Amino acid sequence: MTAERDPSAGTDSDEVPQGAEPAPGTPVSVRAERGARMTPAEAVRDMRVTIPVRGNRTLRDLIDRVNRDGSLKALWHAANVNAVTRMQINDHSWVHIQIVTNIGLKLLRELRRVGVEPGMVRDYAMSQEDAEVVVVLGCLTHCLGMAIHRVSHEEMSLFLAADRLPGLLDGLYQEPERTIVEAEVLQTIICHRSDGQPLSLEAGVVRVADALDMAKGRSRIPFETGRVSIHSLSAAAIEEVRIGSSEGRVRIEIEMNNSSGLYQVDNLLRSKLRGSGLEEHIDVIATIKGETEKRLLPDFRL
């Protein structure tokens, strides 16, 4: 996530996940604030989730359906109004959803590249494509509950998602597989809370992907409202997040402009990574780059 780019741009065949690496332009938090001030109709019109579906037809049909779903989009808008207008916390708009979804898909694919089997394959003899559907739906619905309230939003996301999943999956899966997909998606939702305990790789992926939406520009809202804390300061210190794999392990590189960013990595990301089931396959490497700060620490490995 270098800088910002239009999260609605892109094609389904891109190697680089859209939204996960926003390009130069308006900070996404500005889009989130602008979106929160729009009428519901205007806000919903601005939303379009794009992901690299890479030949996964079920995923392609699902995303088409999501992009036509006014109710789902209305919930994303309400979540953003609560987060940005009413609470002045970080962006919870569809831009957050778009970024987390792309990171989740990227993480799942990199894990596959290094030989890690998702729960849908290992435990249900279903396919990698089905695991992608679970991760994408989990990312798309994980914070729907913010539309109601921040407190216990993970639990509330469950019933809002449970209402909508049958319609989103209708015709894409038959029973009993459709219900398996729904149950697995609901697991990803409940496991993103602070004490969540993922039982599947997919749930771990959604949990970690949510925590990785931390790159440049994501923290501007609390900063500009004067709510400077180690949370906002450290978030502002994250320049870029890169996800790749080498030598049989997934590698998450976090580039910081200031050592305060270490709080994001050592505290927030560590707590999401712990118990995710992903720890044994992932290296997190944080580096400080640039001349703007005295180098206070060498490379830091989690």
Ligand SMILES: [Fe+2]
């Ligand atoms: Fe989230």
